[in-house]
Amino acid sequence: MSQKYKFLYFPMKAVGESIRLLFHYSNVEFEDVRVSNEEWAKMKSEMPWNLLPVLVVDGKHQLSQCLTIFRYLAREFGLVGADEFETAKCNEYIDAMDEVRLDVLQMFRESDPAKKAAIKKNVVDNTFPKAWPKFNGILKRNGTGFLVGEGVTCADIYVAYMVDLLTGFVEFSTMSDYPELDDHRKKI
Numbered sequence: 001m002s003q004k005y006k007f008l009y010f011p012m013k014a015v016g017e018s019i020r021l022l023f024h025y026s027n028v029e030f031e032d033v034r035v036s037n038e039e040w041a042k043m044k045s046e047m048p049w050n051l052l053p054v055l056v057v058d059g060k061h062q063l064s065q066c067l068t069i070f071r072y073l074a075r076e077f078g079l080v081g082a083d084e085f086e087t088a089k090c091n092e093y094i095d096a097m098d099e100v101r102l103d104v105l106q107m108f109r110e111s112d113p114a115k116k117a118a119i120k121k122n123v124v125d126n127t128f129p130k131a132w133p134k135f136n137g138i139l140k141r142n143g144t145g146f147l148v149g150e151g152v153t154c155a156d157i158y159v160a161y162m163v164d165l166l167t168g169f170v171e172f173s174t175m176s177d178y179p180e181l182d183d184h185r186k187k188i
């Protein structure tokens, strides 16, 4: 692997952190550029979709959209399972987790405190109790401690990171109801 990677995102965790984790897990060097608000005002118009994250490969190829970048790097770093079906299962779990993320994201897009509280309640009462047993069951059935196959894939990294991040946002305190998922989060 001889590519040079530069990863541009804001100085926050959010979805960009899942991409940084891929680099760190794979021990691949990258330039971790954390763009300030002042810098962003000057560079926004030059970005392909006027949004971050953006990955720059070898100083010339720009790639946007977080999950596109995540999946591209996962393939480059050999974290997409043993065959095409396992790769598809990784994508299934990443997409399912992204639906959970988008539910939580609504909270941050809402400025009215009452509406924000209602979104949070929906996440705690509906989104998590529907999603977490599914992921818990997948881990139980696979029986290897990983979501797909017998070792770490990008799905483990995305799901474990998002469980950690999203439960933290809404102070969800009953992860112990989902022991396989909670252990997986801690292990990964």
Ligand SMILES: N[C@@H](CCC(=O)N[C@@H](CS)C(=O)NCC(=O)O)C(=O)O
Pocket: 014, 044, 050, 051, 052, 053, 064, 065, 066, 067
């Ligand atoms: N669909 C895009 C969304 C990216 C996005 O919303 N980026 C936000 C930060 S998380 C952004 O660039 N905000 C700055 C702005 O809109 O000026 C992706 O998945 O990468």
